[in-house]
Amino acid sequence: MIDTRPLIVGAGPAGLRAAITLSDAGLHPVLVDHAPGIGGAVYANLRAQPNLTPKLTREARILRQDFDRVRPRVDLRLSTAFAAFDQTGTALLTGQAGMMFKPRAVIFATGARERIQPRPGWTLAGVSSAGALQIALKTTGTLPLGRLLLAGTGPLLYAIAAQMVAADRPPVAVIETGNPLRHPLMALRLPARVLTEATRYIGQLLLAGVPILSGTDLTRIETRNGALIAHTSRQGRWAEISVDHIGLHDGLARNDFGISAEMTGQTPVFQAGDCRSVLGRWAAEEDGKRAAEQVLHALNATPGRAAIAPDQRFIKTQTLLAKLFARAPALAAPELPDDTVICRCENRSLGDLKQALQTASEQTQTTARTLRLTERFGMGPCQGRQCLDWVAALTPDTTSFADLRGNRWPIKPVRVRDILDAPDFTADPSHQDLK
Amino acid sequence: MSVQTILWNGTPIAFLPGDTIASALSRAGITEFGLRQTALPAAIFCGIGQCQNCLVSIEGIGVAEACLTLCDAEQSVRSLSDHRLTESAHD
Incomplete structure (x- = not known):
């Protein structure tokens, strides 16, 4: 029984x-x-x-x-x-x-x-995951007021952009680090239902005149006169785009x-x-x-x-999609200034992380444990969901994602x-x- | 149908059926939900209850994610920074 x-x-x-x-x-x-x-x-x-x-x-x-x-x-x-x-x-x-x-x-x-790459300004109000904008649209049929911009990489960006077009709120642009449209022959190897969906999204975007800026990085965000200014970089060319909301998306995990x-x-x-x-x-x-x-x-x-x-x-x-959306080879590796916030919950910056590694190497060995307990990376209420991917990527010789993350209850903060x-x-x- | 409202730091904000606190505030042009303890802005970020960036203080519930909590008529919702300034340490 x-x-x-x-x-x-x-x-x-x-x-x-x-x-x-x-x-x-x-x-x-x-x-x-x-x-x-x-x-x-x-x-x-x-x-x-x-x-x-x-x-x-x-x-x-x-x-x-x-x-x-x-x-x-x-x-x-x-x-x-x-x-x-x-x-x-x-x-x-x-x-x-x-x-x-x-x-x-x-x-x-x-x-x-959603994986979201830290960038200067990614903690500003009005900057969210692209998925957060999509959920607002799906559940309430509305989006936040003002001009919208989508940036990052991956198929989800185009689905969201097309849904924004359908809701009469086309984004100002889609900024994409890869060059997914440059590989039509590779794309043809996608299963029919994936290809049909993708073609429909791209078609909607082209019809609505939404620029797809591929091979382009959104390098930093700042506020100016109440607007968000997105700074983009493409092979040595820079631009600024003034908007009210930015949806970021760098893939899924x-x-x-x-x-x-x-x-x-x-x-x-x-x-x-x-x-x-x-x-x-x-x-x-x-x-x-x-x-x-x-x-x-x-x-x-x-x-x-x-x-x-x-x-x-x-x-x-998924393997094929990852290839299609590979970062444009001509695009420089993102160079984050030291004051870039890495851990949003505890407000710990790239400079804090570098300094911790430096100090630790002079005195004692750095481990996932020291990065957590003394530097607070991954110790805030999100439990490292936003930062540990990046802390691990920035400290490949020191620690791994699995060590940093650990396993513990509760799964989220509980009252x-x-x-x-x-x-x-x-x-x-x-x-x-x-x- | 009369417009229903929540009280955001004491100010009435209209909401539609199905609105979360975050979507109602966003539609009213409010993107910053006060400050976090780090002094970084509290605001919607992940939208799915993971990042804890949009925590607010909700009457009858306590501290909760604005992105997951549906609006209730006349419910008082306050930013945590506002709460810290106006509430005594113990209740």
Whole structure:
């Protein structure tokens, strides 16, 4: 008799598909997401208000229909964060529908995070991730007031730019460090559905007259007369663009902070979707189903399948996209001044990092531990999600990303009151019947 | 339908159904949500609850991400820098 409900963390495509699969097998999963609606980032329009009549893609529509079908069997807890898991198998959820319980299995489907290269001025108000602008657009149909600029690299920039065009708010320009449009023959090797989507986005941008400045760096941002001034550099040529909002995006990374399997004791734990491998929404849904089947297997509820590697097609697509968006060879390596903020939470600069390495090499050995404990890199409330990629890249001889990051609970800052308020169902017999 | 508002540092700000505190403030032209303890601006950055750059103090909830929290009518929302200046150390 299964007496404790499985937990799925994250209600994006992987988490939703996992919940659907577990429900279809007769289980009653707990699905938790700290956002106020389902869909994750990629299908954030699933949580838009009905009056917006959001244009859903076919995949998003099917996903919602399937989820609506199993909805009565899923304990969906929105505006609620997964905070921690302890060695006794107790999971702590905090927020609107917080609780403590002992899931028999856990699927982490926490998606991806945007990588954003530190640049002078990236801490100014009005400078955000490109994804933040996209989520505002998808969930409310609106964007912040004023002129918008997108900069960085990667396919997501063009999707967002095209969605801005469709919302009658075309960006002033898209600034791209790669030269993705220079390799049409390579692009033709992309799977048809990826190529179709990309062609549509580029077409929309060209029709709307949005300049795509490829092989160009956004080197720094400053404020002047209430506007943001973006300084760009392209093979020795410089320009300034005056805007009100800048969306930065330098690719995606797994959002796997704090969710490693070795921290969860005896409970079977699986990762699904972009938090396992950043392969996009189609792969994420398949992977959510796969993780759910592994849970079923682990719980002996039905025959499942063993761990399998993600579909090679998705990996090939990502490899090809990475080549297409490779940094333009003619572009100089970015030279950051020493006062560039690296750790946003603790306001630690590149100069601080250099000085720490210098002082340490004279006195004692620098380690991930000293960079954290004495220099505070990665010790702020974001737990290093914004800076540790770059600290590791800047100190290749000293430490690694894995060492810097470590693994610890809680997965994000938690209000003490939320812990006290979370009902404790770890020993309540009335919950024994839930499976 | 009458316009619903939140109170941002005491000033009414209109919001639409589905608005987070961050999206309502952005639409009102407010991009800086006060200062962080480092004196860098508090503002929307990642938009998905990871960076903790948009923390504000919300009536009935406490300190939370403006990008994840839906607006509630007449709810008082304050910047943390404003809060630190006006609140006593203990409540």
